[in-house]
Amino acid sequence: MKKINIVLSIGMLTIASIAFLSAHCMSEGKLPSAEKILDRYVEAIGGQKAFDKLHSSLTKAQMEIPAMGLKIDITVYAARPNKFYSLAESPMIGKIERGTDGKIFWEKSTMGGARILEGAELEEALHDAAFEGLAYWRSLFDSVAVSGTYSVEGKLAYELVLKSKGLPPRKYYFDSSSGLLVKTISTAKTQMGEVEVASYISDYRKVANVMQSYKTRMNIMGQERLVTVSSIEYNVSIPDNVFAIQKDITELMKPVEQEKQ
Numbered sequence: 001m002k003k004i005n006i007v008l009s010i011g012m013l014t015i016a017s018i019a020f021l022s023a024h025c026m027s028e029g030k031l032p033s034a035e036k037i038l039d040r041y042v043e044a045i046g047g048q049k050a051f052d053k054l055h056s057s058l059t060k061a062q063m064e065i066p067a068m069g070l071k072i073d074i075t076v077y078a079a080r081p082n083k084f085y086s087l088a089e090s091p092m093i094g095k096i097e098r099g100t101d102g103k104i105f106w107e108k109s110t111m112g113g114a115r116i117l118e119g120a121e122l123e124e125a126l127h128d129a130a131f132e133g134l135a136y137w138r139s140l141f142d143s144v145a146v147s148g149t150y151s152v153e154g155k156l157a158y159e160l161v162l163k164s165k166g167l168p169p170r171k172y173y174f175d176s177s178s179g180l181l182v183k184t185i186s187t188a189k190t191q192m193g194e195v196e197v198a199s200y201i202s203d204y205r206k207v208a209n210v211m212q213s214y215k216t217r218m219n220i221m222g223q224e225r226l227v228t229v230s231s232i233e234y235n236v237s238i239p240d241n242v243f244a245i246q247k248d249i250t251e252l253m254k255p256v257e258q259e260k261q
Contacts, residue, residue: 034144034160037174038137044179046210051135054208055080058236061229063088074227083243084129099243100129106249114248121190123166134172134181135210140164149176152183153200168194180204180211195221208234 032040042048056079063072072090077083085099094110105125108114117125130140137144141162150159150173157173173183181201188195203215212232218225245253 031146031149031158034146037146037158037160037179038134038144040179041174041181042135042137044211045135045204046206048135050209051132054131054210054234056234056236056238057131058231058233058238059229060231061227064226064228065223066226067223077238077242078129078131079238079243080131082126082129082131085242097246098125099245100126101243101245102126104245104249104253105129106245106252108246108248114246114252116249116252120166124188127164127167137162147171155182157182181213207232210234 057077059074059076059078061074061076063074064070065072070090070092072088072093074086074088076086078085082102083100086097088096096107096109098105098107100106105117105122106114107117127140130136132139134140141164143163145161147159147161150157152173152175156176158176160172160174161169162172163169168187170187171185172181174180175182183201184197184199186197188197198219200217201213201215202217204211204213206212212229214229214232216227218227
């Protein structure tokens with residue numbers, strides 16, 4: 001059941017950041033720069049000024065794991081600059097909660113109990129919890145490069161490799177016609193080691209003058225996950241206690257704090 005926890009944890013962060021089929025190279029002609037492709041994407045989803053007006057979000061979705069006949073309801077709260085809380089619920093798995101106040105990132109589940117993320121897993125989780133996401137790509141990544149053009153779902157896309165200090169490189173695929181993000185490939189750090197995640201992103205809709213994806217098909221550890229967003233709300237009022245560190249997480253922090261003294 002730990003495998004399910006890991007899959008859901010990855011899935012919930014994928015929903016929050018929208019920030020992964022085999023593909024073959026289609027063209028070797030001169031390509032636009034990575035910077036131009038990313039800036040075009042930002043404009044395609046509404047432009048940075050539209051995102052500057054957003055300060056919080058509430059997303060509701062459902063994740064389906066067809067092979068297991070499992071459906072999980074997911075709720076995600078997020079706020080600037082990097083506050084995040086997600087809740088996944090299902091009669092089969094109980095609850096899985098993940099959250100951060102911007103410094104401590106924790107996880108708690110019915111099956112696995114509570115824990116505090118550390119090391120590379122912590123760094124990756126905090127990176128993905130950044131509220132702005134790719135709209136502010138310059139502050140998220142240290143280097144960006146174009147590696148070619150590929151076919152994604154039968155359409156031409158530019159493949160970019162994005163790197164952040166201390167994290168594995170990520171591949172992002174942008175539709176050459178619309179400029180929208182259509183696929184990502186990343187390596188997630190988990191309790192079971194590194195896990196490759198391939199996500200196919202679609203069904204863009206306008207919400208608060210920005211375009212957001214409402215469907216994501218993921219392949220994680222050989223199994224397909226389907227995520228369908230039912231609603232996205234921006235600039236909602238979120239009580240402070242949503243992002244507060246829960247009591248059992250605070251108890252886990254005490255031994256660490258005592259060692260520092």
